[in-house]
Amino acid sequence: MAYVSIEGLTKNFKGNPPTTAVDDLHLEIEEGEFLVLLGPSGCGKTTTLRCLAGLERPAEGRIVAGSSTVYDSARRVDVAPDKRSIGMVFQSYALWPHMTVRKNIRYPLAARHLRDKIKDGSVERIAEAVHCGGLLDRYPAQLSGGQQQRVALARGLVSEPDLVLFDEPLSNLDARLRQQVRAELHELHRTRPFTAVFVTHDQSEALSLGQRMAIMRTGTIEQIGNPREVFEHPVSDYVAEFIGMSERLELTRNGDGWSCDGQALEANGNHVPISAPAGVVRLRPDDLRLVEDLSLLRDNELGLEATVMDVSYGGRHLDVSVQLTGSDTRVNAQVSTKSSGGQLDRWATGERTVIAFELRNARYFELESSLAVAA
Ligand SMILES: Nc1ncnc2c1ncn2[C@@H]1O[C@H](COP(=O)(O)OP(=O)(O)O)[C@@H](O)[C@H]1O
Ligand SMILES: [Mg+2]
Known part of the structure; x- marks a missing residue:
């Protein structure tokens, strides 16, 4: 008892x-x-x-x-x-x-x-x-x-x-x-x-x-x-959201694949476990990577094109706020200053970039109910 x-x-x-x-x-x-x-x-x-x-x-x-x-x-x-x-x-x-x-x-x-x-x-x-x-x-x-x-x-x-x-x-x-x-x-x-x-x-x-x-x-x-x-x-x-997965993307089914705010997502063999026509993906800012263009994605990564809106220095990391191309969705990436080889000036406001993430780091939720779907 x-x-x-x-x-x-x-x-x-x-x-x-x-x-x-x-x-x-x-x-x-x-x-x-x-x-x-x-x-x-x-x-x-x-x-x-x-x-x-x-x-x-x-x-x-x-x-x-x-x-x-x-x-x-x-x-x-x-x-x-x-x-x-x-x-x-x-x-x-x-x-x-x-x-x-x-x-x-x-x-x-x-x-x-x-x-x-x-x-x-x-x-x-x-x-x-x-x-x-x-x-x-x-x-x-x-x-x-x-x-x-x-x-x-x-x-x-x-x-x-x-x-x-x-x-x-x-x-x-x-x-x-x-x-x-x-x-x-x-x-x-x-x-x-x-x-x-x-x-x-x-x-x-x-x-x-x-x-x-x-x-x-x-x-x-x-x-x-x-x-x-x-x-x-x-x-x-x-x-x-409350335990740090602050970044939220809404995915909608696009033929056999998925898109986010009008951008098609290459699934790269990744399985998105959402069965509904739309769902929510949650990610932690430090699970996001920024790369110059889509050709630099790793095998298991998905990418979305975006523009850098703001960069601030956080010591061991940079907080980079980006806006997805063709939408007003903002995503915040926390990029390690170690892994970027100390190139603190690599990302500048106004620049084009690609946010990259691995689907295994994401959690999925139904859009309607907001409840988790098993991955
Ligand atoms: N003495 C009170 N009179 C009227 N409303 C109250 C009173 N105390 C708390 N509330 C309301 O009850 C809700 C919960 O408050 P509270 O327990 O203080 O929340 P938390 O501690 O999580 O911030 C809030 O909407 C708050 O405005
Ligand atoms: Mg209180």
């Missing part, structure tokens, strides 16, 4: 227009599992967490955490937030400014009268685990952003709750710190496992932290699986 189980969770907000923020959501989390909820702004991630924590009252559904039912609309069960064994870490660190780090971390233990834990050194141990052991007597204002976020992590974990909820806790940190605290959190979970739901809109954070990841769309879960499954086999056009 799952450790945390969410069944048919629905939360509406009044307003003009009314919103169904969470829409018949089902989710099961195993004990010790680190589950990531990934989705764009407004898809219902925070509302889902707030329902779990008891900070919002759902219209429908049932939530079981550990051994207790904390919410059940049918049986009118609604356990108060402070009676649920749930730790929370938010985007804003929300530390008490007038309390030392020690008192901030101790707060959840004091609020729940867990005196034994206060005495047994839990505060000091968790502070050590998040590398804040030396900061216990400081005040939040005397800490850097990264240190404050580590203290917030310690506070969320100190009482060893049944479930720890994280709402985009790393997004306020600068890029380098975000990477560092992310790695520390990963290690912490590996060495002292706890059950977690971690919300983010950042796909790389989701891939690196999640043992499973759930992709959310308008209040429901569109796909759930381990990061590799989701990354390699997105079930829909929506999921594909």
